[in-house]
Amino acid sequence: MxxxxxxxxxxxxxxxxxxxxxxxxxxxxxxxxxxxxxxxxxxxxxxxxxxxxxxxxxxxxxxxxxxxxxxxxxxxxxxxxxxxxxxxxxxxxxxxxxxxxxxxxxxxxxxxxxxxxxxxxxxxxxxxxxxxxxxxxxxxxxxxxxxxxIESDLTGTSVLLVNPRIPLSTGPVFQAWDGKDRGSMPQGTASLIAKQGRNDLEAPAISRCPEIATVLESLNGTDAFLSRMSGSGATCFALYRSHDAMREAAEKLAFHHPDWWQMAGKLR
CATH class of the missing domain: 3.30.230.10 (Ribosomal Protein S5; domain 2)
Incomplete structure (x- = not known):
């Protein structure tokens, strides 16, 4: 099996x-x-x-x-x-x-x-x-x-995962969080929550691992309609309207940052 x-x-x-x-x-x-x-x-x-x-x-x-x-x-x-x-x-x-x-x-x-x-x-x-x-x-x-x-309207969406090959433990990231409650997660479809939501651990993770900001900047420079850090980092993801757009982004990042880890797929 x-x-x-x-x-x-x-x-x-x-x-x-x-x-x-x-x-x-x-x-x-x-x-x-x-x-x-x-x-x-x-x-x-x-x-x-x-x-x-x-x-x-x-x-x-x-x-x-x-x-x-x-x-x-x-x-x-x-x-x-x-x-x-x-x-x-x-x-x-x-x-x-x-x-x-x-x-x-x-x-x-x-x-x-x-x-x-x-x-x-x-x-x-x-x-x-x-x-x-x-x-x-x-x-x-x-x-x-x-x-x-929740019924997802993002199932089948092309996604690219990128990690700068720097391990980042969860504990230190939470310790770096400023403790400010920035409000509840929005309600609605998966795509609406994703677009209007945020990752409150992104800033503290970047303070521990500045390379995350470089990964996000690179993903934002592609044809993604959403890019964000996942969990407590350091992996970031980008969502694309088409497989071709995702593949083009993967090739671009691989050329400019051959040392970064990548994984391409689709949301379940």
Whole structure:
């Protein structure tokens, strides 16, 4: 069995307030690209996880592997041998680890079904994991785990992901946020929320990683109708009216910035 761990992007991300538990109250519009990491699965006597791919060497701690943790959260009658092809950069604002965990939940669901409390088990692995299980456009509130499905008018939209190959941890970005509540996320269609929304972590992320501003400037210089940073960075995305416009932008950026990472796809 092969399962894609779809890259997550935040079309909008509004940070509202700091909670009593130390986390931040969020309003976000999750969307997912039809590309990402790839998990290959086969039956085994016990759970085994192997990692390959361009960014596989970044996952060196077997005790901090979210794929193994996700397997441990789900009761089954047999083990699974998982090979993770790590195509998404780590600490990049794409929910890569959460997407991998979400893919494990889908694999187990197909093979064995999921327990009734699977949402709680997913949330225990990370705030983005519940959204990554279905990997469809949805609104997230609270810490991002309170989900509301939304019919997306952006499905099929061409998207280009660009990362300057600089890892950026979430904690320092939140620490750099100025704490100002700039208002709630707009209501309406996915495209309206995306256009009228914002990413409140963009400025603090740029203060930690100035190269993000260069990526956004480059994307804004293409024929994109929307470009924004995803999550806490450093990956940025751009949306295009056509595949040809996206491909032209990808070629332009590859020529001027051959060291940047790119991934092209469509929104699910």
């Amino acid at each position: 092969r399962e894609t761990a779809y890259a997550k992007i935040n079309l909008a991300l509004h940070v509202r307030a700091r909670r009593d538990d130390g986390y931040h109250e969020l309003e976000t519009l999750f969307a997912f690209v039809d590309q990402g990491d790839v998990l290959t699965t086969s039956a085994a006597k016990r759970d085994e996880v192997a990692v390959a791919g361009e960014f596989g060497t970044a996952l060196t701690d077997p005790f901090d592997n979210i794929v193994a943790k996700a397997l441990g959260k789900l009761p089954r009658s047999n083990g699974l041998r998982i090979t993770l092809e790590k195509n998404l950069p780590v600490a990049a604002g794409l929910g890569g680890g959460s997407a991998d965990a979400g893919a494990i939940f889908r694999i187990v669901r197909q093979m064995h079904g999921l327990p009734d409390d699977w949402q709680d088990r997913a949330a225990a692995l990370g705030a983005d994991v519940p959204a990554c299980v279905e990997s469809l456009t949805c609104i997230g509130r609270g810490t991002g785990t309170e989900l509301e499905t």
